Amino acid sequence: MRLHLCAVGTRVPAWVEAGYRDYADRLRGQHRLELLTVPAADRKNQKGAAAWQAWEGERLRAAAPPGTAVVLDERGSSLTTRALAEQLERWALAGAPVTFFVGGADGLDARLKAEAAFSWSLSPLTLPHALVRVVVAEALYRSVSLLEGHPYHRGE
Helix, strand or coil: CEEEEEEECCCCCHHHHHHHHHHHHHCCCCCEEEEEEECCCCCCCCCCHHHHHHHHHHHHHHHCCCCEEEEEEEEEEECCHHHHHHHHHHHHHHCCCEEEEECECCECCHHHHHHCCEEEECCCCCCCHHHHHHHHHHHHHHHHHHHCCCCCCCCC
16 A cells, blocks of 8 residues: 655755654565655745635645545544554455645645545644654554554554
8 A cells, every 4th residue: 555645844854854754764564654844834925824724735636646644633533553554455345546645834735634535633733734743644543554564563
């Protein structure tokens, strides 16, 4: 199953890139993770958070392949590793790529949220958007490891 992480922001700290790449590189074979990035809206040329979100939302949609859309939102559903693994199995049965959308500093476009098949909360905390890349990649790797019987996941 093809997994995509589609995120606003084209420049991140080196430690974020290294952390993301470490987990993404572990996802090989049947489950692969690809990062797709779009630039943040120019805060000088557009007025207000809704306009910035809409602009970024259009670019996120354009960058993502057709398939199952999952938005990362602090108000979304919280998942255990096992629940995420089971959800990945269900998405795999559908046969379409899955794209996880990470918004910019002002969050995700309301239209993109409404269109999504699933809304996933990593935490009730607001996390730095760059850090979300690492957390999602690790969570996906851990869930896939669980599905494949790999010893990386040792939890219940």
